[in-house]
Amino acid sequence: xxxxxxxxxxxxxxxxxxxxxxxxxxxxxxxxxxxxxxxxxxxxxxxxxxxxxxxxxxxxxxxxxxxxxxxxxxxxxxxxxxxxxxxxxxxxxxxxxxxxxxxxxxxxxxxxxxxxxxxxxxxxxxxxxxxxxxxxxxxxxxxxxxxxxxxxxxxxxxxxxxxxxxxxxxxxxxxxxxxxxxxxxxxxxxxxxxxxxxxxxxxxxxxxxxxxxxxxxxxxxxxxxxxxxxxxxxxxxxxxxxxxxxxxxxxxxxxxxxxxxxxxxxxxxxxxxxxxxxxxxxxxxxxxxxxxxxxxxxxxxxxxxxxxxxxxxxxxxxxxxxxxxxxxxxxxxxxxxxxxxxxxxxxxxxxxxxxxxxxxxxxxxxxxxxxxxxxxxxxxxxxxxxxxxxxxxxxxxxxxxxxxxxxxxxxxxxxxxxxxxxxxxxxxxxxxxxxxxxxxxxxxxxxxxxxxxxxxxxxxxxxxxxxxxxxxxxxxxxxxxxxxxxxxxxxxxxxxxxxxxxxxxxxxxxxxxxxxxxxxxxxxxxxx
Amino acid sequence: xxxxxxxxxxxxxxxxxxxxxxxxxxxxxxxxxxxxxxxxxxxxxxxxxxxxxxxxxxxxxxxxxxxxxxxxxxxxxxxxxxxxxxxxxxxxxxxxxxxxxxxxxxxxxxxxxxxxxxxxxxxxxxxxxxxxxxxxxxxxxxxxxxxxxxxxxxxxxxxxxxxxxxxxxxxxxxxxxxxxxxxxxxxxxxxxxxxxxxxxxxxxxxxxxxxxxxxxxxxxxxxxxxxxxxxxxxxxxxxxxxxxxxxxxxxxxxxxxxxxxxxxxxxxxxxxxxxxxxxxxxxxxxxxxxxxxxxxxxxxxxxxxxxxxxxxxxxxxxxxxxxxxxxxxxxx
Numbered sequence: 001x002x003x004x005x006x007x008x009x010x011x012x013x014x015x016x017x018x019x020x021x022x023x024x025x026x027x028x029x030x031x032x033x034x035x036x037x038x039x040x041x042x043x044x045x046x047x048x049x050x051x052x053x054x055x056x057x058x059x060x061x062x063x064x065x066x067x068x069x070x071x072x073x074x075x076x077x078x079x080x081x082x083x084x085x086x087x088x089x090x091x092x093x094x095x096x097x098x099x100x101x102x103x104x105x106x107x108x109x110x111x112x113x114x115x116x117x118x119x120x121x122x123x124x125x126x127x128x129x130x131x132x133x134x135x136x137x138x139x140x141x142x143x144x145x146x147x148x149x150x151x152x153x154x155x156x157x158x159x160x161x162x163x164x165x166x167x168x169x170x171x172x173x174x175x176x177x178x179x180x181x182x183x184x185x186x187x188x189x190x191x192x193x194x195x196x197x198x199x200x201x202x203x204x205x206x207x208x209x210x211x212x213x214x215x216x217x218x219x220x221x222x223x224x225x226x227x228x229x230x231x232x233x234x235x236x237x238x239x240x241x242x243x244x245x246x247x248x249x250x251x252x253x254x255x256x257x258x259x260x261x262x263x264x265x266x267x268x269x270x271x272x273x274x275x276x277x278x279x280x281x282x283x284x285x286x287x288x289x290x291x292x293x294x295x296x297x298x299x300x301x302x303x304x305x306x307x308x309x310x311x312x313x314x315x316x317x318x319x320x321x322x323x324x325x326x327x328x329x330x331x332x333x334x335x336x337x338x339x340x341x342x343x344x345x346x347x348x349x350x351x352x353x354x355x356x357x358x359x360x361x362x363x364x365x366x367x368x369x370x371x372x373x374x375x376x377x378x379x380x381x382x383x384x385x386x387x388x389x390x391x392x393x394x395x396x397x398x399x400x401x402x403x404x405x406x407x408x409x410x411x412x413x414x415x416x417x418x419x420x421x422x423x424x425x426x427x428x429x430x431x432x433x434x435x436x437x438x439x440x441x442x443x444x445x446x447x448x449x450x451x452x453x454x455x456x457x458x459x460x461x462x463x464x465x466x467x468x469x470x471x472x473x474x475x476x477x478x479x480x481x482x483x484x485x486x487x488x489x490x491x492x493x494x495x496x497x498x499x500x501x502x503x504x505x506x507x508x509x510x511x512x513x514x515x516x517x518x519x520x521x522x523x524x525x526x527x528x
Numbered sequence: 529x530x531x532x533x534x535x536x537x538x539x540x541x542x543x544x545x546x547x548x549x550x551x552x553x554x555x556x557x558x559x560x561x562x563x564x565x566x567x568x569x570x571x572x573x574x575x576x577x578x579x580x581x582x583x584x585x586x587x588x589x590x591x592x593x594x595x596x597x598x599x600x601x602x603x604x605x606x607x608x609x610x611x612x613x614x615x616x617x618x619x620x621x622x623x624x625x626x627x628x629x630x631x632x633x634x635x636x637x638x639x640x641x642x643x644x645x646x647x648x649x650x651x652x653x654x655x656x657x658x659x660x661x662x663x664x665x666x667x668x669x670x671x672x673x674x675x676x677x678x679x680x681x682x683x684x685x686x687x688x689x690x691x692x693x694x695x696x697x698x699x700x701x702x703x704x705x706x707x708x709x710x711x712x713x714x715x716x717x718x719x720x721x722x723x724x725x726x727x728x729x730x731x732x733x734x735x736x737x738x739x740x741x742x743x744x745x746x747x748x749x750x751x752x753x754x755x756x757x758x759x760x761x762x763x764x765x766x767x768x769x770x771x772x773x774x775x776x777x778x779x780x781x782x783x784x785x786x787x788x789x790x791x792x793x794x795x796x797x798x799x800x801x802x803x804x805x806x807x808x809x810x811x812x813x814x815x816x817x818x819x820x821x822x823x824x825x826x827x828x829x830x831x832x833x834x835x836x837x838x839x840x841x842x843x844x845x846x847x848x849x850x851x852x853x854x855x856x857x858x859x860x
Binding site: 052056061062063064065067068071072073281283511512513 | 778836
């Protein structure tokens with residue numbers, strides 16, 4: 001209606017101008033008036049409002065920090081292209097201050113191991129010294145009792161001095177946790193014991209001791225019991241018994257189907273994969289990648305958090321890998337750069353998206369013919385892939401609300417009103433893709449589910465729905481891998497979400513000093 | 529009275545000679561002075577000796593060796609100024625010793641004529657020794673007249689000049705240009721302007737465009753109602769615009785500062801709006817980094833503030849560069 005008015009006005013004005021009659025000028029169309037524009041809510045504003053309402057309740061006091069990081073510039077890492085001039089590029093980037101994430105990771109792993117060993121040793125030493133003191137106390141009391149029984153009229157001070165002497169001789173034995181030699185009176189022995197007592201502290205530090213054989217004297221008083229203690233290696237009749245805590249791990253209160261969670265203690269950093277980034281607090285950015293002597297780009301800039309699902313996948317030499325929703329191709333490129341997969345299939349649902357994968361591959365791999373039998377780019381809906389039992393590693397990086405992107409770009413934003421229905425149906429689609437991947441993968445294979453959203457519905461919620469679906473419709477057994485222990489070394493580089501009620505997966509939170517993510521990933525292994 | 533005072537001074541001299549000859553015996557001569565002072569009726573003499581006994585022995589000996597200090601102390605004691613204050617003033621501005629007690633006396637007399645108290649006189653002289661020169665060149669009268677001309681209120685101006693004596697050197701032109709602008713800021717109240725100048729002395733000399741830019745930012749971007757918020761109470765103008773902007777954007781992106789909107793409603797409804805919980809302007813601009821984090825943004829850390837500051841500086845630099853490029857392009 002407004003457009004029609006404008007047209008009519010313009011026409012009238014033109015006619016009247018030509019006939020030289022003055023006509024009052026009309027205001028511009030209301031749509032572009034500054035006051036209207038100031039009040040207009042763009043999709044990015046709608047997205048921010050939605051996140052403020054929803055994530056404030058989920059993340060509580062952590063939300064301001066996450067919100068600040070989401071609205072601030074993104075941090076990138078550089079994945080070195082092994083098909084370019086990798087050596088020179090690595091040294092160039094290291095000269096501007098970037099660090100190899102593998103080096104950081106290995107160093108941190110060593111640090112953690114050393115700290116844990118020291119902590120364990122300290123605790124055991126404390127236990128020994130505690131027992132030591134207890135034994136001394138017991139010996140003193142026992143000695144006093146004996147003296148009182150033998151010499152009832154003797155003064156207490158003499159008794160204690162004598163008992164202290166004997167105590168010194170006996171203290172050398174307490175390093176082995178068993179003491180029966182309270183009445184030893186041999187001088188030569190006492191000298192020896194005295195010498196060894198002087199170096200008790202230092203010798204204990206280097207000593208190899210079996211902490212399992214320490215006995216608390218308060219509980220095992222009689223000498224007979226101490227002599228008779230022999231550790232059992234097997235208990236008869238307990239073969240079918242499982243530890244209670246493990247048993248309850250199979251059943252969770254709020255699920256009506258069994259979920260098995262196992263911890264994954266380590267993940268391997270593939271030898272050929274080189275990823276460089278700036279350390280925590282350093283906001284330097286990488287220069288744009290350039291073409292090298294092989295006419296391909298030297299490195300690929302991507303969100304550092306995207307590395308984790310690929311590492312969790314644990315690609316080994318000879319694996320057949322499927323990237324179910326591959327576009328724009330960053331994670332597929334990462335998998336290729338490990339140089340391990342025998343076959344990699346990059347799939348996506350639309351042609352525009354598969355074209356992007358093609359573009360990326362062309363920029364980073366110089367010889368298409370070389371990859372004819374190894375790399376395939378397909379265009380299908382992930383739920384329609386029917387090659388069962390072919391892939392042993394599947395990466396399901398599902399379409400999601402792309403939280404960070406939705407806060408910065410209005411174009412084709414998932415929060416625009418026209419896409420509301422699509423947005424509300426996202427979790428269902430994600431669950432279908434994941435359950436299908438679990439059915440596709442070979443027994444013993446790994447499926448890694450990942451999203452770039454903070455929404456618990458799209459994260460743990462979808463994993464839960466998919467696991468239930470698989471349990472209900474098939475007899476496939478799936479284990480969820482808890483990678484908390486394996487991810488400990490990586491916390492020097494990423495901010496992981498803890499105490500957020502995550503049941504299945506792990507979350508990388510946006511944090512200003514290391515502004516990666518958001519990224520959620522969950523490792524599932526099919527056992528049967 | 530005079531003879532007793534002279535005697536105490538003589539004792540000091542005697543003490544000096546004794547210490548030169550043999551080892552120090554501090555307590556004896558202090559006791560004697562204290563003893564004489566107890567015979568004097570006036571409080572000021574007791575203070576004189578207390579000051580002598582409180583300060584470190586070496587300092588006092590050193591000071592009292594200087595005859596200029598002694599004569600100065602004599603003069604100021606007459607004016608009713610405590611000797612310890614004088615010694616502190618000399619610590620602050622040692623060049624004051626170059627002025628004779630007569631000059632001091634004249635200065636005090638002139639300032640008292642305007643209504644400044646003894647304490648004010650001493651603090652002004654200590655903070656701004658150039659005051660003596662102003663007096664000698666007969667510029668003090670002119671300066672005081674110019675200030676009184678600004679219509680800020682006589683007592684207000686006295687308070688201001690006692691706190692910031694260097695304002696006496698500001699020329700009449702500068703004052704006549706700047707004070708009306710500040711009056712518009714301070715809602716035409718002299719007391720507000722004086723408070724503002726005491727908190728942010730730089731506002732008198734700063735480029736008015738910078739001051740306006742800060743005001744614009746507060747009004748148009750932060751959307752703070754400057755009619756309700758008394759800008760003269762905070763130290764905002766001491767901070768650069770970049771600092772104010774960095775802190776504001778830090779809070780805005782974290783969701784702690786919500787840009788106020790125009791909502792018509794009752795007062796209760798206004799209080800229920802999310803921006804009613806915004807931190808006040810003085811909390812944002814007047815706090816140190818540690819205080820800012822602990823009081824205004826307790827869910828964030830100092831590390832995040834420091835990294836954000838670096839990051840935002842780069843964003844601002846990029847914006848400036850792109851604006852400059854646009855100008856160049858338009859110019860072509």
